[in-house]
Structures are given as C-alpha cells and as structure tokens.
Amino acid sequence: MIRAMSLAIALSYLWRAVAFAGEPVNPDADFKAFRDYFTKRFPKVSLNDFVNGPYSMDADLRKQWEEIDAFPPYQFAVDKGKEMFETPFRNGKTYGDCFPNRGIGIRQNYPYFDTKSGEVITLDVAINQCRAANGEQPFDYNKDDMAALTAYMAYTSRGKPFDIKIPDDPRALAAYQKGEQYFYTRRGQLNFSCASCHVQNPGRHIRTEVLAPALGIMAALPIYRSEWGGMGTTSRRLTSCNSQVRAVPLEPEDELYRDVEYYLSYMSNGLPVSGPGARP
Amino acid sequence: MRKLLPLVALLFSAGLSSPAWSAPADDYQAAYAKAEVAIRQADALKNQWTTTLSELAAAKKAADAGDFDAAVAHARQAEALANASIAQAKEQESAWTKAVIR
Amino acid sequence: MASTIRIRAVADGDTTVVQALVQHPMDSGFVKDAQGNFIPPHYIEVMEFAHAGKTVFTAFWGPAVAKDPYIKFSFKGAQKGEDLTVSWVDNKGAADSLVGKVQ
Numbered sequence: 001m002i003r004a005m006s007l008a009i010a011l012s013y014l015w016r017a018v019a020f021a022g023e024p025v026n027p028d029a030d031f032k033a034f035r036d037y038f039t040k041r042f043p044k045v046s047l048n049d050f051v052n053g054p055y056s057m058d059a060d061l062r063k064q065w066e067e068i069d070a071f072p073p074y075q076f077a078v079d080k081g082k083e084m085f086e087t088p089f090r091n092g093k094t095y096g097d098c099f100p101n102r103g104i105g106i107r108q109n110y111p112y113f114d115t116k117s118g119e120v121i122t123l124d125v126a127i128n129q130c131r132a133a134n135g136e137q138p139f140d141y142n143k144d145d146m147a148a149l150t151a152y153m154a155y156t157s158r159g160k161p162f163d164i165k166i167p168d169d170p171r172a173l174a175a176y177q178k179g180e181q182y183f184y185t186r187r188g189q190l191n192f193s194c195a196s197c198h199v200q201n202p203g204r205h206i207r208t209e210v211l212a213p214a215l216g217i218m219a220a221l222p223i224y225r226s227e228w229g230g231m232g233t234t235s236r237r238l239t240s241c242n243s244q245v246r247a248v249p250l251e252p253e254d255e256l257y258r259d260v261e262y263y264l265s266y267m268s269n270g271l272p273v274s275g276p277g278a279r280p
Numbered sequence: 281m282r283k284l285l286p287l288v289a290l291l292f293s294a295g296l297s298s299p300a301w302s303a304p305a306d307d308y309q310a311a312y313a314k315a316e317v318a319i320r321q322a323d324a325l326k327n328q329w330t331t332t333l334s335e336l337a338a339a340k341k342a343a344d345a346g347d348f349d350a351a352v353a354h355a356r357q358a359e360a361l362a363n364a365s366i367a368q369a370k371e372q373e374s375a376w377t378k379a380v381i382r
Numbered sequence: 383m384a385s386t387i388r389i390r391a392v393a394d395g396d397t398t399v400v401q402a403l404v405q406h407p408m409d410s411g412f413v414k415d416a417q418g419n420f421i422p423p424h425y426i427e428v429m430e431f432a433h434a435g436k437t438v439f440t441a442f443w444g445p446a447v448a449k450d451p452y453i454k455f456s457f458k459g460a461q462k463g464e465d466l467t468v469s470w471v472d473n474k475g476a477a478d479s480l481v482g483k484v485q
Binding site for chain 1: 377
C-alpha cells in the first residue's frame with residue numbers, strides 16, 4: 001500500500017517537472033503585467049509609494065506612520081546593527097570583506113541567483129555564509145541579531161532602486177518560476193495564497209490590519225512590527241504568514257522561501273529600498 | 281499449572297494474545313498509524329496543515345490519558361485533514377497558474 | 383553604554399515641540415514566557431522633562447504602556463540652544479537621563 005503511494009508521489013513529481021518544462025517563462029512580461037495591475041488598480045498611488053505597503057493604501061494609517069517616523073521604532077536595531085557591522089570577527093576580518101562595496105549600499109541587489117551553487121542567495125543567507133567563512137556561528141534567521149544587521153544594511157541602501165537579475169541560466173528561470181508558483185499557490189487549512197491577500201485585496205482589511213500590495217512588498221524588510229514588539233526579517237514574516245493560514249511553515253530560508261523572495265523582488269525592480277520599515 | 285500451560289500456548293498461537301477489552305487501544309494504534317502515513321505524504325508535498333499536527337497531538341494525549349474513543353476520533357480527524365491538505369497540494373499544482381496576473 | 387533616550391526638541395516661536403523615544407521592555411507582568419512562567423513586571427513609572435530648572439511635563443506610566451514608548455508634547459517658554467533634561471525611573475528602581483538641546 002505504502003509502496004503504491006510512494007510511486008504515486010514519484011509520478012506526480014515527474015508530471016510536475018514536465019509541466020514546468022511546458023510552461024513558457026517570461027519574467028519581463030510578468031513584470032509588466034504585475035506593475036500595470038497595481039498602478040491601474042490604484043491610480044492615485046505614485047509608483048514609488050507602493051514600497052510603503054499599507055501606508056500607500058490608507059491615509060489615516062499613513063498619518064500615524066509619518067508621526068512615528070520622526071523616531072522610528074527600528075532606530076535601536078539600526079544602531080545595534082551598525083555596531084555589529086563594524087565589529088570584526090574573532091579572526092580580525094569584517095562583514096565588509098565578504099561583500100561588494102564593503103557591504104554598504106548593496107541591499108537592493110539581493111536576492112541574486114548564484115550560478116555556482118545553482119540557488120537563490122538572499123542577503124540573510126549571504127550574511128550567514130560570511131559568518132561561516134570566518135569561523136563564526138550562524139545567526140537565527142527570524143529576528144534579533146540577523147534583523148539588526150540587515151536593518152543597518154537596508155538603511156545604507158535607502159532610496160536605491162531594486163536591481164534583481166535573472167541570469168541567462170535555466171536554473172535561474174526555474175527558481176523564478178518556483179517562486180511565482182509559491183506566491184500564487186493556496187495553502188493551509190484557510191486555503192489562502194499570498195496572492196489572496198496581496199493581489200486580490202490590497203488596501204482592504206483582514207481583521208484590523210490593512211493589507212499591503214504585493215508590488216514592493218519586499219522593499220521595507222526587515223521591519224519593526226508593533227504586533228511583534230520588535231524586529232523581524234523576511235523569514236519571520238513568511239513563516240508567520242504560513243502559520244496564520246494554518247500551514248506548517250517551512251524552515252527559514254528554505255529553497256521555496258528564497259525563490260518567492262526572488263520572484264517578488266524581481267517584480268519590484270526599479271522601486272526604492274524603503275527598509276528598515278515600521279508596520280502595525 | 282502444568283495443565284494450563286498448553287491452553288495458554290493454544291490461545292497465543294490462535295493469535296488471541298490480547299484480551300478483548302483492549303480492542304479500543306488497537307483501534308487507536310491503527311488509526312494513528314493511518315494518520316501518520318497521510319501526514320508523511322503531506323510532508324513530502326511540503327503542504328502540512330498546523331491543525332493536522334495538533335489533532336495528532338491531541339490523539340496521543342487522549343490515548344496517554346486512557347480515553348481511547350477520543351483518541352481514535354482525533355486520529356481519524358488528523359488523517360482526514362492530512363488527506364485534505366494532500367488534495368489541496370495536488371489541485372493547486374495546476375490551479376495556481378489561473379491566479380497569475382497576466 | 384548608549385543612552386536609552388532619544389530626543390528631538392524643535393522651537394517654533396514660543397512653542398517647543400518635543401519628541402522622545404525610550405528603549406525599555408515595558409513588561410506588564412501579564413505576559414508568559416515560552417515555559418509558561420509570568421515575565422515579571424518591568425516598566426517605567428515616571429518620566430520627566432525639565433527646562434531651566436522647572437518640570438515642564440511629567441508622565442506617570444505603568445503596565446499599559448507598550449515596549450519602547452514614544453512620546454510627543456509641546457510647551458512654551460524655551461529658546462533655541464537651551465537645555466532640556468529628560469529622565470525616567472522604573473518600578474525596579476533603575477533610571478536614566480539625558481540632556482538634549484532645543485533646536
């Protein structure tokens with residue numbers, strides 16, 4: 001019985017591979033359609049404002065945010081992140097030694113597709129790779145140290161337009177498409193996809209929250225969420241989104257999470273980094 | 281005592297190694313095992329529901345407390361939820377393309 | 383050790399608008415940790431702002447105020463360049479203060 005089921009699962013993977021091969025992937029066409037969808041639906045929102053998520057959708061929420069922005073709640077994380085960034089590892093090297101431009105003003109280039117390893121590398125993963133290469137323990141992907149460090153790095157990139165590249169490599173296209181598939185796939189007992197909220201219902205409420213548009217949704221990360229009473233990374237947001245729809249989350253920075261970040265970041269190309277952000 | 285021994289041996293060989301009043305525990309074991317199979321499949325499809333796992337945990341908790349009727353009910357619910365998540369994953373394999381902004 | 387207080391005071395004519403952000407856990411005492419034990423209450427009880435030796439604003443806080451509190455108020459009588467002293471005391475007796483300049 002179990003053997004028959006394993007065979008069925010194996011066959012379904014094969015079918016999926018064939019289906020992938022049959023689908024023409026056209027990121028540029030997707031990009032244009034995605035952008036047009038949001039700009040047409042929200043003609044009064046200026047293109048760059050989409051990176052402000054719910055604040056681009058709700059005037060009252062925006063007013064409160066502008067007030068708080070004089071002393072943003074992520075300020076402590078940015079300060080801590082700067083200190084961490086400038087502190088050398090035990091072997092004397094620094095984060096600057098791992099990254100282009102000494103790690104300053106580079107957030108807008110992540111994630112990228114690493115043709116050597118054949119996978120998507122996010123900024124958070126790159127940080128832990130840097131730490132491993134220098135004999136340091138990796139950070140937890142969800143909050144605290146990782147959030148503080150990426151808050152500082154995002155801050156140094158504020159205003160820079162996203163510049164995500166898909167190299168001419170079928171594996172990169174496959175990662176892009178897997179990310180697109182993840183985004184539109186319904187999951188969890190509540191049967192929501194990311195698109196259910198962020199494509200079909202931006203600007204509307206889910207309980208007390210105003211939903212952000214998918215366009216530019218990666219731009220403000222990491223964020224200080226009042227709900228969390230602290231900072232959180234992309235991983236924290238993706239895993240908590242999953243549990244909120246009653247889907248068991250994947251491991252932080254799972255291949256699928258990195259793929260969906262790749263897809264969404266590509267869709268935001270040209271839009272400015274607005275991170276670190278503050279959200280309700 | 282010597283006369284009972286062959287009788288006991290007979291009972292064992294007939295497969296009646298457990299008395300009739302522990303059947304609910306067997307039902308629970310069977311239901312739990314079935315649920316686990318479905319859960320493993322859902323895991324393979326990377327589509328597990330949080331409620332599936334909490335039902336399974338509730339089944340074990342009830343069984344540990346001796347309430348096998350409740351344990352069986354929870355285990356069967358866990359299996360049903362796991363199957364539903366498997367059906368969702370399979371359906372979404374093709375359904376997702378219809379949702380894409382084109 | 384960096385101060386827990388960030389302050390910005392801007393004079394506009396006779397009125398000075400003050401904004402402050404304070405880094406403090408503000409634990410209410412009602413929240414449980416992962417092990418199920420209550421996190422003991424730890425919150426700012428009094429926050430004071432003083433200018434030219436006089437208290438211009440006093441806030442009596444407690445468990446209802448959230449983590450890393452932000453406050454904004456305005457007062458009259460300060461000039462650009464003058465000092466504004468901010469201080470707080472919490473229920474454990476810890477305290478911090480900062481002297482900022484009115485801009």
